Amino acid sequence: MSDTKRFLYVNRKAPHGTVYALESLEVVLIGAAFEQDVSLAFLDDGVFQLVKKQVTTGIGVKNFAPVYRALGDYEVKKLFVERESLEERGLTEDDLMEITHENDDEEDVNSVEIVDRARMAEIMAAQDVVLSF
């Protein structure tokens, strides 16, 4: 499809304290219907959105974290997480939930790629549209 555009959703806020993370996820799911080239970026406090074992029952809000693991079913296969943002917050890749998608051979492959800040800047620069949350 020649009119496919590269869309990047930039996530820079921790979940639950504000509505940014949930709103971003909802826009990603809506946008998935338009069959564009979609990537998600997680940097700064946005890396907290992908931390595993989030339990929100005590704060009375919906836990939307499991939805990230369904992104592959919506053909959203590229999640870039910034290494420096993880390190600054005492996190490693092992603290993040496992998010996969099916490849053409119907094998589950990892959707999450840890990238350094310079690579993240390149990824951002390569987009047609950047949506910030």
Place this chain on the structure above:
Amino acid sequence: MSTLHTVNKSPYERGSLASAIAHALPGDAILLIEDAVVGARASARKTAELLKSAGSACSLYVLGPDLAARGIPATDVVEGLTVVDYAGFVDLATGHDKTQAWL
């Protein structure tokens, strides 16, 4: 593919400006708007150091009406910052391939 980066949060409260600078590439522009302009005062050393780290590769701007609204004279901004009006904002937006907001 150049980008206009807009920053609308005070550098004293959030890391948005630092993050924008860390991800901007040569040829990009950074525009301070809304609360971000409180860091634009010439005496604001924190912003001056941050903007200096952006180097000469990026062009740096601040929105005049937001300065005026906060009592900051357009003549008293950090060296290297260019003051623009709303028409200048539009020129920056159309002069780059895309705009990226650092919220």
